[in-house]
Amino acid sequence: MRKVITVGLARGIFWQIIGTLVGIGMVTGVRFLMGLGWKAEPAWVLGAFVGAIFFMGGVGAVTDWWRWVKGERTLEVHEIHDPSGIWRYFGVSYDHKVIGIQYGVTSLILLAIGGTFALIFRTELAESGLQFLSFQEFNTLVGLHGMVLIISILLGIAAIANYVTPLLIGAQDMAFPRLNAFAYWLAVPGSILLLSAIFFGGFETGWTGYPPLSVRGPLGMQMFFAGVFLNGWSSILGALNLIATILRMRTSGMNYFRMPIFVWSVLATSIIALTATQLIGLSFQMVMFERIFGMGFFDANNGGDPILFQHLFWFYSHPAVYIFVLPGLGIISELLPVFVRKPLFGYKWVAMSSLGIALVGFLVWGHHMFTSGMQSYLRVPFMYSTLLVAVPTGIKFFSWVATLWQGRIRFPTPMLFVLGGIFVFLMGGLTGPPNGTVSTDLHLHDTYWVVGHFHNTMFGGYVFPLFAAIYYWYPKITGRRMNETLGKLHFYLMTPAFFVMSFGQMRVGLLGMRRRIADYDPALGFDLTHLIVTIGGFLIALAVLIFFINLIYSAKRGSVAVDNVWESRSPEWQVPSPAQMHNYPEPFEVVGEPYDYGLAGTQYVVFHNAEVSKGSEGSKL
Amino acid sequence: MSSRSSSLAHRSDEYQVGTNRLGLWLFIVSDSFVFGALLITRFYLLGDRRPHLEQSLGLIVTSVLLVSSFFMNRAETAIAHNDRRTFLFSTAMTLILGVAFLVGVIGFEWRLAPFGPADGAEGAIFYMMTGMHAFHVLTGVLFLFVVLRNGLRGHYSAESHWAVEAAANYWHFVDVVWIFFYPALYLIGRV
Numbered sequence: 001m002r003k004v005i006t007v008g009l010a011r012g013i014f015w016q017i018i019g020t021l022v023g024i025g026m027v028t029g030v031r032f033l034m035g036l037g038w039k040a041e042p043a044w045v046l047g048a049f050v051g052a053i054f055f056m057g058g059v060g061a062v063t064d065w066w067r068w069v070k071g072e073r074t075l076e077v078h079e080i081h082d083p084s085g086i087w088r089y090f091g092v093s094y095d096h097k098v099i100g101i102q103y104g105v106t107s108l109i110l111l112a113i114g115g116t117f118a119l120i121f122r123t124e125l126a127e128s129g130l131q132f133l134s135f136q137e138f139n140t141l142v143g144l145h146g147m148v149l150i151i152s153i154l155l156g157i158a159a160i161a162n163y164v165t166p167l168l169i170g171a172q173d174m175a176f177p178r179l180n181a182f183a184y185w186l187a188v189p190g191s192i193l194l195l196s197a198i199f200f201g202g203f204e205t206g207w208t209g210y211p212p213l214s215v216r217g218p219l220g221m222q223m224f225f226a227g228v229f230l231n232g233w234s235s236i237l238g239a240l241n242l243i244a245t246i247l248r249m250r251t252s253g254m255n256y257f258r259m260p261i262f263v264w265s266v267l268a269t270s271i272i273a274l275t276a277t278q279l280i281g282l283s284f285q286m287v288m289f290e291r292i293f294g295m296g297f298f299d300a301n302n303g304g305d306p307i308l309f310q311h312l313f314w315f316y317s318h319p320a321v322y323i324f325v326l327p328g329l330g331i332i333s334e335l336l337p338v339f340v341r342k343p344l345f346g347y348k349w350v351a352m353s354s355l356g357i358a359l360v361g362f363l364v365w366g367h368h369m370f371t372s373g374m375q376s377y378l379r380v381p382f383m384y385s386t387l388l389v390a391v392p393t394g395i396k397f398f399s400w401v402a403t404l405w406q407g408r409i410r411f412p413t414p415m416l417f418v419l420g421g422i423f424v425f426l427m428g429g430l431t432g433p434p435n436g437t438v439s440t441d442l443h444l445h446d447t448y449w450v451v452g453h454f455h456n457t458m459f460g461g462y463v464f465p466l467f468a469a470i471y472y473w474y475p476k477i478t479g480r481r482m483n484e485t486l487g488k489l490h491f492y493l494m495t496p497a498f499f500v501m502s503f504g505q506m507r508v509g510l511l512g513m514r515r516r517i518a519d520y521d522p523a524l525g526f527d528l529t530h531l532i533v534t535i536g537g538f539l540i541a542l543a544v545l546i547f548f549i550n551l552i553y554s555a556k557r558g559s560v561a562v563d564n565v566w567e568s569r570s571p572e573w574q575v576p577s578p579a580q581m582h583n584y585p586e587p588f589e590v591v592g593e594p595y596d597y598g599l600a601g602t603q604y605v606v607f608h609n610a611e612v613s614k615g616s617e618g619s620k621l
Numbered sequence: 622m623s624s625r626s627s628s629l630a631h632r633s634d635e636y637q638v639g640t641n642r643l644g645l646w647l648f649i650v651s652d653s654f655v656f657g658a659l660l661i662t663r664f665y666l667l668g669d670r671r672p673h674l675e676q677s678l679g680l681i682v683t684s685v686l687l688v689s690s691f692f693m694n695r696a697e698t699a700i701a702h703n704d705r706r707t708f709l710f711s712t713a714m715t716l717i718l719g720v721a722f723l724v725g726v727i728g729f730e731w732r733l734a735p736f737g738p739a740d741g742a743e744g745a746i747f748y749m750m751t752g753m754h755a756f757h758v759l760t761g762v763l764f765l766f767v768v769l770r771n772g773l774r775g776h777y778s779a780e781s782h783w784a785v786e787a788a789a790n791y792w793h794f795v796d797v798v799w800i801f802f803y804p805a806l807y808l809i810g811r812v
Contacts, residue, residue, distance in 0.1 A: 071770075071771040071774055071776050175640050175644065236651055240647045240651065243643075244640055244643050244647060247643060248639070248640045249640075274651045275650060275651055275654050276654070278651055278652070278658065279654060279658050281655075283658075286662075286749065289745075289749065293748075294738065294739030295738045295739060296741055296745050297662065297666070297746075297749075302741055302742070302745075303666065303741035303742030303743070303745070304666060304742055305666060308662060308665050308666065312658055312662070315658075
């Protein structure tokens with residue numbers, strides 16, 4: 001019991017509860033002094049934010065900064081040595097690998113929760129008529145499914161980027177380890193608040209939170225906004241840290257075009273997250289203020305304009321899609337050469353295409369608003385900029401195909417997920433242009449076709465690469481391999497199930513099924529397809545359950561893999577697994593190209609302690 | 622070779638300050654998207670109208686903030702030359718002027734404005750823009766307070782004063798934001 005109290009997470013949640021009460025008390029006290037009575041909404045909103053601040057203090061994420069404020073010195077990062085053992089994952093650690101695992105576990109928990117929400121409302125949709133959910137519950141589940149999984153994706157990307165980036169560039173840690181821990185821990189109260197929306201009456205708007213509906217909805221709306229706001233800041237600060245790390249912490253010899261390709265995609269994704277995220281934060285903040293103070297930003301009766309919200313919201317939320325997929329596409333490009341045993345085709349083009357997608361991604365947000373009543377002269381420019389995204393994305397596909405061409409391909413589980421990711425993302429890409437083209441989008445907007453489309457992009461661009469990355473880097477984290485049989489079962493169950501689900505979604509969408517609708521007319525003839533889609537969804541859940549079992553089982557029972565299991569050239573595989581604190585005993589030097597697989601006499605990295613053992617041979621390379 | 626690799630293992634303080642500098646600039650880039658979006662909101666909703674505000678007060682608070690940036694720069698330059706007295710005096714002056722700005726905006730302009738936050742787009746935009754900016758000024762004031770307190774205890778020197786530099790750059794950033802906000806709220810458009 002005493003151990004639990006000393007654990008950071010427990011202290012954090014304790015102080016979050018205290019802070020929430022303090023915030024509620026502050027608002028109520030001030031209102032009492034002003035001669036006003038109890039009002040739930042402002043009290044809970046301030047309570048939410050004060051609670052989050054108290055959480056950060058309680059967990060210990062600001063302790064060192066507070067020492068700096070007081071003018072005291074703290075340990076340098078390379079002087080810190082964490083105790084080993086499981087408990088360090090439940091408190092503040094500055095080790096980027098611990099933080100990476102913390103991000104990853106949080107992300108997978110949210111993945112399970114968000115997926116469960118989908119299973120619940122999918123069951124409701126399996127048959128026409130309302131079976132067991134009310135409209136309000138259905139809407140809340142749909143909205144939370146969307147936003148919880150978006151947060152899960154952001155945290156999952158942060159997990160991989162945090163764990164792998166410093167290893168790949170030969171850094172001891174991130175540029176700002178304290179900020180790194182802060183960014184992670186901020187996501188915890190944020191996610192708690194987001195999920196708490198369900199207990200505050202839920203919300204009806206879906207994950208987009210459009211006014212005027214979001215201005216009228218129940219208190220759950222505010223908790224949704226507060227949770228996303230905090231998670232947004234977590235994402236911004238994490239991205240800032242990653243950019244600084246990539247620009248400043250590379251080992252000697254690693255110029256920009258010798259960085260692993262995954263690092264390029266993290267850089268591109270972080271540029272978007274750093275800047276665009278502010279706009280979703282601001283737009284949600286404005287709705288919060290509209291609700292609390294009556295400020296009429298989006299209220300047409302009070303001088304405002306709801307279209308403005310959509311502009312601000314989609315300025316983030318479209319580029320956000322590229323935040324989600326760019327790291328995944330980077331993982332595909334990173335892993336493919338390892339399993340094809342060939343150089344990555346067109347390295348520089350692939351690197352630049354990530355930046356290209358990030359840049360063009362800022363110019364396309366209006367394609368979400370073709371039917372919104374936005375000025376009609378904006379439609380065609382946004383259509384062209386949207387279709388332009390196909391160019392840098394196409395570069396990636398050409399690169400992958402050319403890399404696969406005549407390769408000596410190996411098919412362990414991570415490679416299966418890489419190939420699956422390429423194929424599913426191709427489906428996502430092919431179903432996209434009809435939505436980006438004005439004439440067809442007027443028909444397809446807000447139908448299940450769009451749902452099918454973006455599930456393809458999210459699975460192909462994030463979920464499949466995420467699983468590939470976990471199967472691939474799991475030995476680096478634990479020193480053990482994940483079970484191949486369970487891994488293959490996971491893949492061969494999830495992939496067809498996914499296609500059944502998403503093609504079913506597209507089919508009902510083309511036939512006219514609207515998004516976010518709890519019920520449909522049996523005369524429309526959707527019942528059978530909806531049932532099949534629901535079965536597909538449950539099969540995906542079963543596959544992911546197998547993955548979770550594998551994840552836990554292999555940590556103790558997996559076959560030991562301390563060496564370079566994938567025969568990779570990447571530096572992290574040149575040292576024994578699991579990776580130790582501060583990563584490398586000696587810094588390495590980059591002496592060649594990263595992906596020259598199969599080319600005799602090439603070398604990517606040289607370790608200086610190896611040089612000592614090999615005599616003068618090492619220094620010549 | 623070995624000296625080079627050990628310098629990579631434990632990067633110098635100077636290098637770390639360079640990284641800190643980059644981090645602060647990235648933060649400023651990120652934050653300026655908030656202010657940019659607020660400017661867009663202002664022109665989207667109000668176009669060539671502007672809220673009816675106290676012109677003389679706007680000019681006074683703007684002058685106060687601009688003068689504060691002068692003292693902030695003086696403080697930073699002074700500590701870079703180890704001139705502790707000027708550094709402390711100028712930091713205190715910046716702090717006082719920052720508080721004066723806050724009193725001017727929150728204490729007077731918010732009271733004198735002929736509309737509340739719920740009164741149309743003018744009210745919403747005026748209180749949101751000045752409020753968001755004032756929040757940043759407030760964080761800058763707190764930052765300066767920490768710098769002043771630790772400066773009084775003799776913490777900074779010509780070689781090592783990253784906190785002063787960071788506070789100064791942040792302060793100038795908040796000042797520059799006001800240079801855009803002031804005309805957007807007080808000067809551009811018809812009442």
